Amino acid sequence: MKCNQCGGKAVVQMRQHKLALCAKDFLQWLPDQVERFIKKYKMFTHSDRVLAAVSGGKDSLSLWDILWRLGYSVDGLYIGLGIDGGIGYSDESRRLTEKFANERGLRLVVVSVPDVYGEAIPDMAHRTRRGKTKPCAVCGLTKRHIMNRIACEGGYDVLVTGHNLDDEAAALFGNTLNWATGHLVRQWPVLEARPPALARKAKPLCRIYEREMAAYAMLRGIEYIYDECPYAEGSKSIYYKELLNRMEADRPGAKLSFYVSFLQAKENGLFAPHADPNAESLHACTTCGQPTSAPGECAFCRMTLKVK
Amino acid sequence: MSVKLTLRDKEFIVKPGMTLRDSLSKIDVLPEAVLATRQGEMITEDEILQDGDEIKLIAVISGGYEDDKTEAVLLGINGDEM
Ligand code: SF4
Ligand SMILES: [Zn+2]
Ligand SMILES: [Zn+2]
Numbered sequence: 452m453k454c455n456q457c458g459g460k461a462v463v464q465m466r467q468h469k470l471a472l473c474a475k476d477f478l479q480w481l482p483d484q485v486e487r488f489i490k491k492y493k494m495f496t497h498s499d500r501v502l503a504a505v506s507g508g509k510d511s512l513s514l515w516d517i518l519w520r521l522g523y524s525v526d527g528l529y530i531g532l533g534i535d536g537g538i539g540y541s542d543e544s545r546r547l548t549e550k551f552a553n554e555r556g557l558r559l560v561v562v563s564v565p566d567v568y569g570e571a572i573p574d575m576a577h578r579t580r581r582g583k584t585k586p587c588a589v590c591g592l593t594k595r596h597i598m599n600r601i602a603c604e605g606g607y608d609v610l611v612t613g614h615n616l617d618d619e620a621a622a623l624f625g626n627t628l629n630w631a632t633g634h635l636v637r638q639w640p641v642l643e644a645r646p647p648a649l650a651r652k653a654k655p656l657c658r659i660y661e662r663e664m665a666a667y668a669m670l671r672g673i674e675y676i677y678d679e680c681p682y683a684e685g686s687k688s689i690y691y692k693e694l695l696n697r698m699e700a701d702r703p704g705a706k707l708s709f710y711v712s713f714l715q716a717k718e719n720g721l722f723a724p725h726a727d728p729n730a731e732s733l734h735a736c737t738t739c740g741q742p743t744s745a746p747g748e749c750a751f752c753r754m755t756l757k758v759k
Numbered sequence: 760m761s762v763k764l765t766l767r768d769k770e771f772i773v774k775p776g777m778t779l780r781d782s783l784s785k786i787d788v789l790p791e792a793v794l795a796t797r798q799g800e801m802i803t804e805d806e807i808l809q810d811g812d813e814i815k816l817i818a819v820i821s822g823g824y825e826d827d828k829t830e831a832v833l834l835g836i837n838g839d840e841m
Pocket of ligand 1: 587681
């Protein structure tokens with residue numbers, strides 16, 4: 452197969468775009484696409500200070516690399532979860548993230564959950580009964596809390612995450628199966644900041660296929676953690692992604708159009724803002740000051756206090 | 760006469776002379792879920808696999824990302840907008 456741009460040997464074929472590219476042209480094309488969507492959805496500009504949440508995985512490290520190459524001012528935030536799973540998952544992902552940042556001279560903020568909150572994620576989940584089978588709920592709550600706190604404390608204009616199109620399409624699929632109206636109302640490439648202290652958030656990779664992100668990491672020579680978090684196994688998101696990829700195999704572009712048509716339908720007023728049960732104003736947590744939907748303590752503080 | 764494909768700790772043997780896409784379908788691996796390399800070089804799906812080829816498949820799908828949210832809802836602890 453030939454590269455559509457230079458006629459050389461193609462290494463990546465993107466059926467949904469009817470496009471095949473060689474390594475050199477692909478490494479140029481993908482960041483251009485990301486830049487295009489940053490502008491299209493008005494995520495942030497070159498004068499903004501950006502904080503990228505990085506896990507050591509292919510998506511977040513590639514995102515950081517791309518934003519840095521595009522000339523944005525972007526720092527990284529790594530959250531140490533204290534997950535081992537027999538493969539030293541947290542240690543290894545931290546090592547790779549630090550290596551990545553050092554090689555590029557980028558600033559990385561590291562927050563270790565066991566150091567700051569006295570307990571690793573699996574232990575926290577175990578004790579609070581909230582993670583009977585999996586610590587993911589506790590983990591997600593903790594990550595969102597820390598990301599928002601660091602983004603606000605550090606005076607960043609926007610917090611970005613490495614969610615790719617497959618992540619977004621899978622989330623949309625799950626939210627649609629449950630008609631999770633609150634989530635459907637909020638699902639968008641960028642979320643505005645809200646008082647008190649809810650940081651602005653953006654997903655610059657929301658229209659890039661997961662497979663292309665892996666190809667980018669590989670062709671760029673980014674060393675990322677290949678092993679999954681041990682708790683990701685059997686997760687619903689993986690199941691939904693597989694279903695979507697089955698459709699994609701028969702009908703290239705199926706998952707892209709599922710997501711993009713949703714965005715268009717929303718722009719045309721498919722979901723009324725008040726369908727979001729959390730649409731009313733937010734309150735400041737009485738303990739940590741971070742936003743919460745009900746007056747009093749936020750869910751994170753209630754959870755960590757229970758631990759102490 | 761065979762082509763060997765590996766994916767994580769799994770190994771598959773297929774006949775030579777098929778395209779990568781057909782080989783993936785034979786071993787029931789979704790083309791969207793992997794990248795294929797031969798001798799360290801990424802190859803496209805139309806590539807015909809030759810006798811003796813060793814193809815390394817790299818899994819590209821990761822999970823857990825949005826699960827935290829879904830589960831948080833189920834557990835009723837997603838009171839926060841974050
Ligand atoms: S799979 Fe679950 S426990 Fe692992 S990082 Fe993701 S949310 Fe956290
Ligand atoms: Zn080219
Ligand atoms: Zn709090």
